[in-house]
Structure formats: structure tokens, C-alpha cells
Amino acid sequence: MADGRLTITVLGSGTSVGVPTIGCHCAVCTSTDTRDKRLRPSILVRWNGHSVLIDTGPDFRQQALAAGIERLDAVLLTHAHADHIMGLDDVRPLNFYMSGPIRVYGSAETIDIIRRTFRYIFDTRPTESSIPKIQTCVFGDAPIRVGDLDFEPIRLAHGHGTVYGFRFGSAAYLTDHSGIPPESMEKLRNLDVLFLDALRHRPHPTHSTVEDSLETVAALKPRRAFFTHICHDLAHEATEAALPANVRLAYDGLVIEVDNPPVHKFRVFRSLEEIPVDFGPCALTIGNFDGVHIAHRSIMRRVASVAHEQGWHAAALTLDPHPASVVAPEKTPRLLTGIEQRCELMRQAGLDEVLVLPFTKELAALSPEQFIQGIVTNRLGARAVLVGHNFRFGRGAAGDTALLQELGQRLGFEVETCPAVHCRGTVVSSTQIRKLIAAGDVADAWRMLERPFALEGEVIRGEGVGSRQTVPTLNLSEQTGLVPLGGVYVTRTVDLDDDRQWRSVTNVGFRPTFEGQHLTIETFLLSTFDGHSPARIRVEFLYRLRDERKFENAEALKAQIVRDVGRANRFHRRTAEMLSSMG
Numbered sequence: 001m002a003d004g005r006l007t008i009t010v011l012g013s014g015t016s017v018g019v020p021t022i023g024c025h026c027a028v029c030t031s032t033d034t035r036d037k038r039l040r041p042s043i044l045v046r047w048n049g050h051s052v053l054i055d056t057g058p059d060f061r062q063q064a065l066a067a068g069i070e071r072l073d074a075v076l077l078t079h080a081h082a083d084h085i086m087g088l089d090d091v092r093p094l095n096f097y098m099s100g101p102i103r104v105y106g107s108a109e110t111i112d113i114i115r116r117t118f119r120y121i122f123d124t125r126p127t128e129s130s131i132p133k134i135q136t137c138v139f140g141d142a143p144i145r146v147g148d149l150d151f152e153p154i155r156l157a158h159g160h161g162t163v164y165g166f167r168f169g170s171a172a173y174l175t176d177h178s179g180i181p182p183e184s185m186e187k188l189r190n191l192d193v194l195f196l197d198a199l200r201h202r203p204h205p206t207h208s209t210v211e212d213s214l215e216t217v218a219a220l221k222p223r224r225a226f227f228t229h230i231c232h233d234l235a236h237e238a239t240e241a242a243l244p245a246n247v248r249l250a251y252d253g254l255v256i257e258v259d260n261p262p263v264h265k266f267r268v269f270r271s272l273e274e275i276p277v278d279f280g281p282c283a284l285t286i287g288n289f290d291g292v293h294i295a296h297r298s299i300m301r302r303v304a305s306v307a308h309e310q311g312w313h314a315a316a317l318t319l320d321p322h323p324a325s326v327v328a329p330e331k332t333p334r335l336l337t338g339i340e341q342r343c344e345l346m347r348q349a350g351l352d353e354v355l356v357l358p359f360t361k362e363l364a365a366l367s368p369e370q371f372i373q374g375i376v377t378n379r380l381g382a383r384a385v386l387v388g389h390n391f392r393f394g395r396g397a398a399g400d401t402a403l404l405q406e407l408g409q410r411l412g413f414e415v416e417t418c419p420a421v422h423c424r425g426t427v428v429s430s431t432q433i434r435k436l437i438a439a440g441d442v443a444d445a446w447r448m449l450e451r452p453f454a455l456e457g458e459v460i461r462g463e464g465v466g467s468r469q470t471v472p473t474l475n476l477s478e479q480t481g482l483v484p485l486g487g488v489y490v491t492r493t494v495d496l497d498d499d500r501q502w503r504s505v506t507n508v509g510f511r512p513t514f515e516g517q518h519l520t521i522e523t524f525l526l527s528t529f530d531g532h533s534p535a536r537i538r539v540e541f542l543y544r545l546r547d548e549r550k551f552e553n554a555e556a557l558k559a560q561i562v563r564d565v566g567r568a569n570r571f572h573r574r575t576a577e578m579l580s581s582m583g
């Protein structure tokens with residue numbers, strides 16, 4: 001993200017009933033210390049002209065007025081308990097000032113409850129009174145990008161339920177929780193600011209106590225911690241006096257400036273010239289990485305861990321176009337991933353930088369020694385080079401891992417050769433996955449990629465058959481990469497601009513029933529979508545249903561489609577668990 005400061009304003013620091021609590025005359029509820037007046041929990045995050053609100057509790061109107069909220073780039077919901085959502089209707093005035101709807105992010109469960117609780121917002125019935133313009137977006141485990149900042153959902157236990165906190169830059173906000181799973185703890189290292197639930201001293205089945213959260217602070221060692229979701233057991237001044245200096249109680253109106261060196265600032269360089277002179281030192285992996293499959297990702301995770309142990313960058317050097325297109329154009333494979341998708345997957349695998357080197361005749365002519373010395377050590381300052389077992393480099397692919405070891409000793413870098421990764425007895429490789437896709441075996445390809453094979457592109461106008469049917473039909477624009485073998489597939493379709501997704505069935509082929517001439521990729525959604533038709537989609541291939549066939553007439557085709565949809569629905573039901581865990 002850019003250099004602008006990131007500030008967090010605590011809009012509410014109280015528990016679900018607020019403090020003072022209705023009907024209570026205890027010392028805290030009658031205290032004159034303004035820090036003992038606690039509205040329902042919420043924070044506002046602002047940076048570079050962006051603002052994101054976390055939770056819209058029943059006090060949202062009052063909080064928005066106090067903080068001067070006039071627009072919101074997004075609302076993130078931790079969970080759907082009433083003390084975190086009941087003020088949602090009060091975003092209405094913001095709609096007057098903002099052009100589009102307000103994006104509201106929650107887990108699948110939270111968004112489901114929001115749509116039922118605020119049914120009048122979503123039921124599309126005509127109404128004379130104004131209703132908020134809201135676009136709901138479901139998040140999984142992947143970060144939510146707002147402007148130039150990622151908000152990473154952090155899974156938490158809240159009694160028997162699962163709720164979310166969020167990490168953004170070097171801050172994290174974890175309100176209601178009674179436990180933090182180990183994999184979430186891993187995501188909370190190196191924080192400047194950490195917010196934690198600390199209801200009171202006495203144990204509670206769904207909340208952390210002051211003592212629990214002090215333990216979390218001891219384990220994670222953030223620079224500063226703030227406790228929130230506080231009930232009337234805790235008087236601000238007396239409680240804080242007993243806390244370590246870097247742990248404070250949050251209070252309504254508290255503004256915190258966050259040191260925000262981005263923890264993961266990902267950069268892509270498109271040529272050697274773009275690389276800063278002081279780039280190194282780095283741990284580096286080199287390869288084409290088509291598909292960024294499980295074996296690639298295991299190397300990249302290793303690169304990141306070596307680099308971060310040593311305080312180096314974690315980098316990858318990849319080539320575009322594919323070397324074969326320069327050396328032997330007739331042998332150029334159709335690729336699993338375009339360069340943009342490859343870079344994004346490498347970002348997700350934990351790398352800090354990717355150098356996309358244009359593969360030219362000049363580059364192809366470099367000897368293995370010239371390539372390593374000129375680019376890898378002199379230019380990139382590699383201190384460690386990690387590669388796959390079958391890595392080849394330099395003119396005519398003359399260099400192998402033995403030569404790389406030798407060069408490493410001579411030039412002063414470590415070499416690590418990562419072993420082959422097997423999947424059901426087969427060595428995982430891009431070539432093997434391309435073969436599987438070309439044969440329509442998308443289920444095996446899914447295993448090797450650890451995600452479904454997907455096609456992305458713009459939605460184009462089809463030839464009209466789908467649009468006359470009752471199911472919404474989306475046609476993908478022409479593809480330059482690899483396309484699965486013609487046939488009918490169970491798929492999942494994702495709106496690339498809106499975080500919406502649908503279960504679907506996709507026909508890849510020539511539409512023989514309609515005497516089609518061109519390859520079409522036609523997707524039938526298994527549910528209707530509310531709102532506009534998506535402009536750009538990703539179609540994920542989950543399972544192959546059947547070959548494409550020519551039918552007697554459109555009626556026979558329709559009957560077959562009904563059967564396909566039935567099978568697809570059964571497939572989706574069986575894999576719903578798996579899909580939701582994939583996000």
C-alpha cells in the first residue's frame with residue numbers, strides 16, 4: 001500500500017448490552033469517567049482516503065455521527081450476532097452520497113443471516129420508503145482487497161460457533177472469541193496493534209477474559225494490544241492500572257495510528273531494468289510455474305520460509321512467453337495459466353516479488369554460467385536458490401541441478417533441490433496436468449493443482465439459445481490458454497468483480513445440436529442471480545459429466561440438460577463442505 005497513515009477509530013468498546021447497562025446502578029454503570037461509557041463493538045479503519053467499517057451494531061448511527069463517517073468503501077462483518085449487525089439499516093444516508101451500493105462482506109453464514117434478518121432490503125418488492133442499497137459479498141479464507149489494502153479473515157471460535165476477525169497490514173481486530181485456532185495464531189505474528197476480546201475477569205462460555213487475552217498477548221507479542229467488548233465488571237482506570245504497559249483497554253473514540261509497513265507488499269517486475277539496484281539479498285526460485293501446482297507451491301513456501309528466517313526477500317524468476325514459443329514454436333503448449341493469474345497465485349503462495357523475464361533469443365543464448373552469474377547473483381543478489389528436481393537452465397537447457405550446486409559453491413549461494421511431489425502415484429508436473437485437462441480429467445487435475453482448473457474471461461453474448469431458456473446462461477470470451485476436452489462439466493462460476501458465485505454446469509464444445517462452428521464455453525447457472533449480469537467471470541471445472549453430443553432437436557437437448565442439472569446439483573451437495581472450506 002502507499003505511504004499514507006492508517007488509523008483505527010474505536011467506535012464502540014462495549015459488550016452486547018452496552019455500558020451503562022439498562023437498569024443497572026453499579027459503580028461502572030454510574031461512573032463519570034467517559035471511558036466507562038461503552039457502545040456496542042465496532043471500529044473504523046481509514047487510510048489514503050479509504051474507510052472500512054467493521055461491524056454495524058445497534059449504535060451505528062450515533063457512532064457514525066461521532067466519527068464523521070460520510071462514505072464507506074466496505075463494511076466487514078465479524079459475525080451476525082445482534083450486537084454486531086443491528087445498525088445496518090443506518091447506512092442508508094451514505095447511499096445518498098455514494099454512487100454504487102455499499103459492499104457488505106461476511107462469511108456465508110453471516111450473509112445468510114443478514115439476508116434473512118433484513119429481508120426487506122433484499123426481497124426486491126417495490127417499496128415507498130427508502131431501503132439501504134447494499135451488495136452482499138461472501139468471503140472465504142482469501143483476503144478481501146479494499147483499495148490497496150488486504151483484509152485477511154481470521155477464523156475464531158466463539159463458543160460453539162465460528163466467527164471471524166480481520167488482519168490488515170500490521171493490525172488485527174479480533175472481537176468476540178473464546179478461542180483462536182493454531183492456524184489463525186500463525187496469521188497473527190509481527191503485529192503492531194492487536195485488538196482482543198476481554199469481556200471481564202470471570203470465565204464466560206463464548207468470550208475471552210482479561211486473563212485469557214493476556215495469555216494471547218504473551219504468545220503473539222504484538223507491539224501494542226487493546227482489549228474490547230468489555231462489560232460493566234471492568235472499571236477503565238482501575239483495570240488498566242493492573243495491565244502491562246503495552247496492553248490498554250480500548251474506549252469509545254480512541255484513535256490509534258498504526259505503523260503500517262505492509263507485511264506483504266507484493267511486487268511484479270516485467271524486466272531486469274525495472275529491478276532496483278539494491279534489490280537483494282533474496283531467496284529465489286526459478287521456473288515456468290505453469291499452473292502454480294502443489295509442487296511449485298511447496299517450493300515457494302520453502303523460499304518464503306528461508307527468506308524470512310534470514311531477513312531476505314522471497315522471490316521468483318519466471319519467463320514469459322513460455323521458452324518453447326521462442327525455441328520451438330511448434331511445440332508450444334497451451335498453458336494452464338496466463339501470466340497475470342500465475343503472478344497472483346505466486347503472491348498467494350507467499351512470495352514478495354516476481355520477476356517476469358521476457359524470454360528472448362538473447363536470453364535463450366546465455367550459457368548456464370552467464371545466466372546464473374549475470375542475472376541470478378549479480379542482478380538479483382540471490383543468496384539461496386531453490387528449484388525442482390528436474391530444473392534445467394541456460395542455452396539448450398544445458399545446466400542441471402549438479403551444475404547449479406557447483407556454481408553455488410563458486411559464486412556463494414546455497415542451493416536446495418526440492419524433491420518431486422507425487423499425487424496418487426504420479427509425479428506432479430505442469431505437463432501432466434495439461435494432459436489431464438486436455439483429456440477432460442478435471443477432477444485429477446484439481447488434486448494436482450490443489451484448486452479447480454479455471455478459465456477466466458469476459459462474458460460475451462451467446463447465440464441466443466441459453467437466453468431463451470429459464471436458466472441464466474453466460475458465454476466466456478475466446479480463450480488463448482488450454483481448454484478442457486469438449487463435453488459437459490459441473491462447474492462453479494465466480495463473478496470476478498463482485499465476489500458473487502454460483503453453482504453451474506458448463507458445456508465446452510461446438511453445440512452440434514445447433515450446427516455450431518466455433519468452440520463455445522457456455523455456462524448455465526443453477527440458481528438465478530440477483531442484480532446485474534456479471535461482466536467478467538471465472539469458471540472452475542469440478543467434474544466431467546459427459547461428452548458433448550448431437551441431439552435430435554432442441555427439446556431432446558433440453559431434457560438432457562435437465563438430467564445434467566440434476567446430477568450437477570447432487571455433485572454440488574456432496575462437495576458443498578469441501579467447497580466452503582476452499583472459500
Ligand SMILES: [Zn+2]
Nearest residue numbers: 016081083176
Ligand atoms: Zn458481541
Ligand SMILES: [Zn+2]
Nearest residue numbers: 024026029232
Ligand atoms: Zn452495571
Ligand SMILES: [Zn+2]
Nearest residue numbers: 079081158176
Ligand atoms: Zn457474538
